Structures are given as structure tokens and as C-alpha cells.
Amino acid sequence: MNSANYLNCPIPSPGDDSRITLAHGEGGRLMRELLRTRLLPSLGMDSSTADDAAWLTSEAAELAFTTDGYVVSPLFFPGGDIGKLAVFGTVNDLAVSGAIPRWLSLGLVIEEGLPWATLAAVLQSAAEAAGIAEVRIVTGDTKVVPRGAADQLFITTAAIGQRMATGSSSDGSPSRPTGPASLRPGDELLVTGSIARHGIAVMAARDAIGIDPVPTSDCALLTPAVAALLAAGVVPRTMRDATRGGVAAVLHEWAAASGVSMRLDQAHIPVDDSVAAVCELLGLDPLHVANEGTMVVAVAAQDCNAALSALRSTAVARGARRIGRVVERQMAAVVIDRGIGSPLPLDEPLGAPLPRIC
Amino acid sequence: MNSANYLNCPIPSPGDDSRITLAHGEGGRLMRELLRTRLLPSLGMDSSTADDAAWLTSEAAELAFTTDGYVVSPLFFPGGDIGKLAVFGTVNDLAVSGAIPRWLSLGLVIEEGLPWATLAAVLQSAAEAAGIAEVRIVTGDTKVVPRGAADQLFITTAAIGQRMATGSSSDGSPSRPTGPASLRPGDELLVTGSIARHGIAVMAARDAIGIDPVPTSDCALLTPAVAALLAAGVVPRTMRDATRGGVAAVLHEWAAASGVSMRLDQAHIPVDDSVAAVCELLGLDPLHVANEGTMVVAVAAQDCNAALSALRSTAVARGARRIGRVVERQMAAVVIDRGIGSPLPLDEPLGAPLPRIC
Numbered sequence: 203m204n205s206a207n208y209l210n211c212p213i214p215s216p217g218d219d220s221r222i223t224l225a226h227g228e229g230g231r232l233m234r235e236l237l238r239t240r241l242l243p244s245l246g247m248d249s250s251t252a253d254d255a256a257w258l259t260s261e262a263a264e265l266a267f268t269t270d271g272y273v274v275s276p277l278f279f280p281g282g283d284i285g286k287l288a289v290f291g292t293v294n295d296l297a298v299s300g301a302i303p304r305w306l307s308l309g310l311v312i313e314e315g316l317p318w319a320t321l322a323a324v325l326q327s328a329a330e331a332a333g334i335a336e337v338r339i340v341t342g343d344t345k346v347v348p349r350g351a352a353d354q355l356f357i358t359t360a361a362i363g364q365r366m367a368t369g370s371s372s373d374g375s376p377s378r379p380t381g382p383a384s385l386r387p388g389d390e391l392l393v394t395g396s397i398a399r400h401g402i403a404v405m406a407a408r409d410a411i412g413i414d415p416v417p418t419s420d421c422a423l424l425t426p427a428v429a430a431l432l433a434a435g436v437v438p439r440t441m442r443d444a445t446r447g448g449v450a451a452v453l454h455e456w457a458a459a460s461g462v463s464m465r466l467d468q469a470h471i472p473v474d475d476s477v478a479a480v481c482e483l484l485g486l487d488p489l490h491v492a493n494e495g496t497m498v499v500a501v502a503a504q505d506c507n508a509a510l511s512a513l514r515s516t517a518v519a520r521g522a523r524r525i526g527r528v529v530e531r532q533m534a535a536v537v538i539d540r541g542i543g544s545p546l547p548l549d550e551p552l553g554a555p556l557p558r559i560c
Numbered sequence: 561m562n563s564a565n566y567l568n569c570p571i572p573s574p575g576d577d578s579r580i581t582l583a584h585g586e587g588g589r590l591m592r593e594l595l596r597t598r599l600l601p602s603l604g605m606d607s608s609t610a611d612d613a614a615w616l617t618s619e620a621a622e623l624a625f626t627t628d629g630y631v632v633s634p635l636f637f638p639g640g641d642i643g644k645l646a647v648f649g650t651v652n653d654l655a656v657s658g659a660i661p662r663w664l665s666l667g668l669v670i671e672e673g674l675p676w677a678t679l680a681a682v683l684q685s686a687a688e689a690a691g692i693a694e695v696r697i698v699t700g701d702t703k704v705v706p707r708g709a710a711d712q713l714f715i716t717t718a719a720i721g722q723r724m725a726t727g728s729s730s731d732g733s734p735s736r737p738t739g740p741a742s743l744r745p746g747d748e749l750l751v752t753g754s755i756a757r758h759g760i761a762v763m764a765a766r767d768a769i770g771i772d773p774v775p776t777s778d779c780a781l782l783t784p785a786v787a788a789l790l791a792a793g794v795v796p797r798t799m800r801d802a803t804r805g806g807v808a809a810v811l812h813e814w815a816a817a818s819g820v821s822m823r824l825d826q827a828h829i830p831v832d833d834s835v836a837a838v839c840e841l842l843g844l845d846p847l848h849v850a851n852e853g854t855m856v857v858a859v860a861a862q863d864c865n866a867a868l869s870a871l872r873s874t875a876v877a878r879g880a881r882r883i884g885r886v887v888e889r890q891m892a893a894v895v896i897d898r899g900i901g902s903p904l905p906l907d908e909p910l911g912a913p914l915p916r917i918c
Contacts, residue, residue: 224915227804254800255626255657255721260618268613269665269718271703273710299613307627309716311669343716345629348915351711352631358667358701360627360718363613442612446585557582557706 222316227346236344240318244325245308245332245339256340258305262364266301268292269360275558277324277354279407281399281419285328287494287560288357290423291445293335297424298441298497300378300432301363303337309358310342314349324355335423337361366428369435382440382459382500389439389528390506391464392499394427394519395420396472397449398488399496401559402480411483417476422495427519431499434512439500443493445560447551449525450489450536452498454550457535465545466526466538489538490551492559500528580674585704594702598676602683603666603690603697614698616663620722624659626650627718633916635682635713637765639757639777640852643686645918646715648781649803649852651693655782656799656855658736658790659721661695667716668700672707682713693781695719724786727793740798740817740858747797747886748864749822750857752785752877753778754830755807756846757854759917760838769841775834780853785877789857792870797858801851803918805909807883808847808894810856812908815893823903824884824896847896848909850917858886 226236241247272288293303308328312321332339368377403419405411424443431438442452449471453464466489473481473488481488495518501509506524513522526538534547584594599605630646651661666686670679690697726735761777763769782801789796800810807829811822824847831839831846839846853876859867864882871880884896892905 227915254653255624255659257657258623258625260621260623263618263621265616265618265623265720266613267616267663267665267720268699269667269716270701271667271669271716273669273703273705275709295612299615301613305625307625307718309627309629309667309718311629311631311714311716341626341718343628345631345714346915347631347711350708351633351916352714353705353709356669356703356710356714358627358629358669358716360665360667360699362623362625362720557585557704558709 220318222312222314222318222321222346224314224346224348227312227344240322241325241342241344244322245329247339258340260364264365266296266299266363267360268295269358270295271356271358272560273356273558274404274560275353276407277320279404279419280416281403282421282494283324283327284355284357285324285326286331287421288359289328289331289335289337290421291494291560292359292361293337294424294443296361296363297428298443300366300428302366302425303335303361303363305340305362306332306337307360308339308342310344311352311356312344312346313352313354314346316354321355335425366432368432368437376437379438379440382456384439385456385460385462385500385528387462387528387530388503389500390503390524391466391526391528392501392509392513392522393449393472393496393525394499394513395496395521396474396477397444397493397496398473398477398481398491400494401448401491402477404559406480411480413476413480415476417474417480420493420495422518424495424497424518426516427497427513430512430516431509434508436501436505436509436512438509439502441497441499443497445492445494448490448492449498450548451551453536456500461531463529463532463534464526464536465529466536466548468538468540470523470525472521472523489548494560578676580670580672580676580679580704582672582704582706585670585702598680599683599700599702602680603687605697616698618722622723624654624657624721625718626653627716628653629714629716630918631714631916632762632918633711634765635678637762637777638774639761640779641682641685642713642715643682643684644689645779645852646717647686647689647693647695648779649918650717650719651695652782652801654719654721655786656801658724658786660724660783661693661719661721663698663720664690664695665718666697666700668702669710669714670702670704671710671712672704674712679713693783724790726790726795734795737796737798740814742797743814743818743820743858743886745820745886745888746861747858748861748882749824749884749886750859750867750871750880751807751830751854751883752857752871753854753879754832754835755802755851755854756831756835756839756849758852759806759849760835762917764838769838771834771838773834775832775838778851778853780876782853782855782876784874785855785871788870788874789867792866794859794863794867794870796867797860799855799857801855803850803852806848806850807856808906809909811894814858819889821887821890821892822884822894823887824894824906826896826898828881828883830879830881847906852918
């Protein structure tokens with residue numbers, strides 16, 4: 203249980219030169235020095251990378267491209283920080299599309315007055331995450347806005363990836379996920395680990411809820427889990443990292459795309475005790491709470507066991523479980539068997555229980 | 561002179577449902593409806609594009625990749641708005657690298673309470689700019705932060721491009737720009753149009769300075785100007801759009817990269833009368849003020865005339881001028897001949913005269 207990370211968020215003394223000023227964002231000498239002495243070395247980039255665009259060579263003609271913005275508050279939370287999140291989150295969007303990441307861009311919007319030490323810690327963390335994900339940060343941008351025009355730091359990353367290799371499949375099944383519209387009754391629904399950890403960890407960090415042990419975010423790289431599935435010759439119908447809106451949002455989107463319903467079994471849904479305790483305290487359903495390293499995977503029934511063992515062979519998905527199945531369309535798009543009486547409808551989250559979770 | 565654009569920024573009545581709420585950014589049903597009914601149609605995208613990553617097919621192995629963030633205030637200004645800026649600005653970074661744009665990502669950070677009509681106008685403008693630039697917006701992300709955690713709207717775009725075709729060059733000169741380190745004494749320095757228009761237009765919009773005619777931004781696409789140069793067989797030493805820090809920041813960066821000095825001739829630097837008037841009023845040097853559709857081009861002396869005629873054949877660079885030349889290293893990295901006495905050093909902007917200009 204590592205909760206020390208966010209407690210180390212540096213506390214600067216006021217009135218010193220340890221903070222970023224507006225002038226650092228404005229293209230002059232201070233900007234050039236910021237790039238050369240602080241940002242680029244933190245990211246393991248040299249100053250040639252500060253040119254207008256990076257030139258890359260792709261061996262594959264087929265490319266995946268995605269972007270995500272990160273506005274999480276606080277910047278540091280148990281199990282992660284905005285830098286790690288901004289790399290893994292965007293790379294995970296590639297992973298669930300069946301792509302391995304190659305190149306990443308990093309756009310910073312910084313509030314005037316942010317301590318240098320905070321920025322350095324975030325960039326260090328982003329660089330470490332990029333190392334783990336084997337993605338190169340090749341281009342970036344920094345804007346500084348006046349105090350009060352943003353809250354500390356926002357990061358927007360974009361990533362380019364290439365299609366992952368798939369193992370041989372003997373039965374002529376598709377070589378790539380066919381998407382949520384291809385879901386059909388009988389398909390099995392899996393999650394790769396215990397749910398709701400990210401949202402609850404961020405909220406606990408924000409409000410200093412006195413739960414012991416403190417919940418930690420699941421913030422992690424999903425690429426190995428997807429690679430293991432494909433290498434085992436299991437091509438899921440579709441996969442999705444269950445971020446904002448949680449598992450419930452993913453299942454509602456899939457139901458809307460396919461015209462079928464989803465039936466979950468409450469007893470099979472993995473939720474850590476500390477997460478369940480906070481959810482109960484606050485009246486939240488863990489199915490509605492954000493994850494950042496946990497995905498939902500839909501597979502054909504005959505692939506279920508192979509999928510579970512492939513997933514469980516990886517550290518990030520060792521807690522993979524079957525949580526339900528796709529059924530014929532019913533009145534409700536998603537229902538959950540709570541163990542007593544008939545299955546009940548599971549609401550689609552209208553908005554979110556927790557703002558600025560990612 | 562089109563100054564109507566920013567005056568049309570919609571003024572909503574308070575307390576209605578015409579504003580974006582926090583819940584729109586949180587991955588639930590409101591988010592899905594926002595995407596399906598508002599964002600994607602505005603951008604000419606269909607809802608299949610709302611998947612985690614977009615799949616693209618590139619005919620070329622060599623790719624250029626770049627990102628930029630936009631925090632301009634106000635969102636609408638004479639000659640442009642944040643949507644147009646976020647497309648052209650990032651595409652221009654590709655252009656000066658010798659790349660034509662293919663695919664663009666669009667990340668929005670929205671302050672709770674932003675009027676729908678404002679967002680719609682910005683997205684409409686971004687879509688129009690993408691049409692002009694012939695770049696496809698293929699992936700995006702939307703975050704909504706609570707009131708006061710951001711100022712209205714920030715946009716971060718990333719773009720992927722491919723190398724532009726070059727015309728035949730008879731003399732064995734390089735087929736692509738060799739970069740600022742290759743500058744040598746005798747090279748000529750060109751700008752593609754009158755300078756400082758963007759920074760002054762934004763400031764005039766912000767402070768409602770009573771200048772008539774009101775200065776308009778040069779916000780425009782530079783791709784045709786670069787394409788014309790290359791098609792004419794002119795491969796510049798290097799090019800740079802003169803955004804934050806203006807022409808002075810570009811020349812100082814180039815001088816630092818090459819170890820030579822730059823000598824400008826004040827009489828040849830194009831500045832519109834209305835821009836010059838505001839600069840004089842505020843004690844600003846136009847060479848320090850941001851441009852958003854004007855670049856500095858360095859060419860070998862023998863290419864100067866061909867470069868000027870190629871540039872002038874395009875609408876965006878029809879005002880191209882020679883403004884100075886590269887000289888042996890002197891005490892000062894950049895000097896300017898003001899027409900009386902010896903040339904004077906031109907300061908590198910330390911920060912910027914104007915925050916949140918782009």
C-alpha cells in the first residue's frame with residue numbers, strides 16, 4: 203500500500219524564485235531556458251526535439267491516433283499523479299483499440315505560480331511511465347496562464363500507435379476486435395481487476411477521508427494485458443478501459459451500440475474492501491466510479507477461459523474476473539443480479555459522482 | 561477589414577440551460593449526448609469517431625508529429641478565434657517543418673458555465689479551418705472543470721503530417737530544410753507578410769483600444785506558402801512561424817543555434833499603419849509581438865529572388881519581403897539598422913509583452 207507519493211507533493215515557501223512565472227510561457231529567452239534546462243532533460247529529450255515538429259519513421263502503414271486531457275485534482279494521489287495518468291491513460295486508449303504505442307505528445311497548461319518542484323515531479327513521473335509503456339515523448343508545448351485562469355496544471359497528451367501482433371487463430375475468427383456493435387447474446391463480460399479504485403483514491407486524497415488502509419488508484423498500463431490476449435489467439439469482441447463513468451458507462455455505451463442487454467452478477471464483481479467501505483459511506487455504486495488501469499473485455503463464450511488465463515498471466519490483469527454476460531435485449535439496457543429477487547436495472551451515470559477525477 | 565467576428569460572441573441569459581455543466585464532461589449519458597448531438601456533427605465527424613482511437617492509413621513511412629496548446633483570451637478576436645487558431649497554429653508547425661497535414665486531434669478543457677453557443681461557434685470555426693487546411697479531425701476529448709478552475713476554454717491540438725513534395729533542384733542542393741544550425745553569413749532573411757498583427761489584434765480586442773481601423777490578426781494557413789517555395793525548387797535553410805516572442809524570438813533562436821548574427825534593416829520590415837500606431841502607443845516593438853500566419857524564412861543568397869516570387873504567388877505570403885541577412889558573428893546576436901548611426905542590438909524578448917496571446 204503506497205500512499206506516500208501524494209504526501210510528498212512539495213510545499214514551497216512563498217516569494218521565492220521556485221515558481222513558474224507567466225513569462226516562462228511566452229516564447230522568449232525564459233521559455234528557451236525552461237525548455238533547455240528543465241522540461242526536455244526531465245523527459246529524456248534533447249533540445250533538437252524542441253523544433254516545430256518531430257519527424258518519425260513508421261514501419262507500418264496502419265496507425266492508431268488518440269488524445270486525452272487530464273485535469274485531475276489533486277495532482278498527486280495515492281498510486282499515481284497527473285504525469286503518470288497522462289501517459290498511461292492515453293496509451294490505454296490505444297491498447298483497448300489493439301495498438302501498441304510508439305510516439306506521444308505532451309501539452310502543458312500551467313497556472314502561474316506552480317512550484318518548479320511540482321512540475322519536475324510530474325514530468326519525472328511522465329517520463330518513467332513513458333519508459334514503462336515503451337512510448338517516446340517526441341513533441342510538446344508549454345503555456346502559462348495567469349493565476350486563477352487555470353488550476354495548477356492541465357496536461358493533454360496525444361499518441362500514435364501501431365497494430366499489435368495477434369497469435370494464430372485456428373477457427374477463422376476475426377483478427378481484430380470487431381467493436382461493440384458486434385456483441386451478441388451469450389458473449390461473456392470480464393473485468394481485469396478490482397474496480398473503482400482510481401475514483402475513490404482521488405476522492406480520498408482530496409477530502410482526506412480517514413480510511414485505513416487508504417485506497418490507491420489502479421493507474422497502470424493495460425498494454426501487456428491486451429498483448430497477452432491477442433498473443434493467446436483470443437480476439438475480444440471489444441475492450442474498453444473503464445475510466446469516467448466507470449464500468450456502468452462502458453456497458454451502457456456497448457448496449458446502445460449493439461441493441462442487446464448486459465446482465466451482471468453482483469457476487470462476481472471484484473471490489474476491494476477499502477474501496478467498498480468508502481463507497482458505502484458516500485452512497486456510491488462502485489460500478490459508476492472511474493478506473494485508470496482496469497478494462498472491460500467482451501469475448502465470445504468459447505473464448506472465456508482462454509481469455510481469463512491470458513489476462514491473469516499479466517501483473518496488471520492478474521485479478522481478471524468474469525462479471526456477467528450479454529443477453530437478449532430487455533427493458534433495461536444493463537441489469538444486475540444482486541442475489542435477492544429479480545435482477546435490477548443498473549442506471550447509466552447521468553453525469554459523474556466526482557468531478558476532476560482524471 | 562473584418563472586425564465583426566468577435567463582436568458576435570454570443571451573450572447568453574443567465575440561469576438557462578444554454579450552458580455547459582460539469583456533468584457534460586464526466587463520461588455518462590450527458591457526455592454521450594454531447595458528443596453525438598453537438599461536438600461530432602460540428603466537426604463533421606460521425607459517432608464511430610468517438611471510439612478510443614482512430615485508425616488511419618499512411619502511404620508514407622515518414623511522419624511529422626506536433627502539438628500546441630491554445631489559451632488565447634478573448635476567445636474571439638478580429639480576424640479569428642481560438643478554434644481557427646488551434647487548427648492553423650498546429651498545422652503551421654507542420655508546414656514550417658516541410659510537412660502537409662493529414663490528421664488532427666482536438667482536446668478541449670471547458671470551464672463549467674461556458675455557453676453552448678460559444679462552444680458551437682468555436683467548433684464551427686475549427687471545422688472550417690480544418691477544411692481549408694485539408695486536415696481531418698479524427699479524434700478528440702472533452703473535459704469540463706468547475707467554474708474558476710479554467711478560463712472559459714482551452715484547446716490542445718496535435719497533428720500528423722507527411723513530407724511535402726519538392727520541385728527538382730538542378731544544383732545538388734539539399735531536398736529539405738537543413739535547420740537553423742546550417743545558417744551562414746550571406747543568407748537572406750525574409751518575412752511572408754506584415755508583422756505583429758496577431759498580438760496587437762488580440763490586445764486591441766481585450767482592451768477595446770479605440771484605434772480605427774481596428775487591427776486584425778494574421779491568423780492563417782502557411783501550408784500554401786511553403787508548398788510554393790518547395791515546388792519552385794527553393795529549399796530554405798530553415799523556416800519558422802513567428803508566434804510567441806515574434807520575429808525577434810525566432811532570430812535569436814536561430815542565432816543561438818548557428819553561432820552567426822542576424823542583421824535587419826528597419827526600413828524593409830513590413831508593419832501595417834494601424835499596428836504601428838498601437839505599438840507606438842504602448843511602447844512595443846513590432847518585432848517582439850506574436851504572429852499567427854506569418855513566418856520567417858532563411859534562404860541562400862542565390863535563392864532570394866526565386867523565393868520571393870514563389871511566396872508572393874500565394875495569398876498568405878503575397879506581402880513577402882526581404883528584411884535582412886545573416887552576417888558573421890558580432891557582439892550582439894541580432895542587430896537592426898534603424899537608418900541613423902550604427903546598427904543597434906535587438907533584444908531577445910525575456911518573457912512576453914502580452915500574456916495569453918495564443
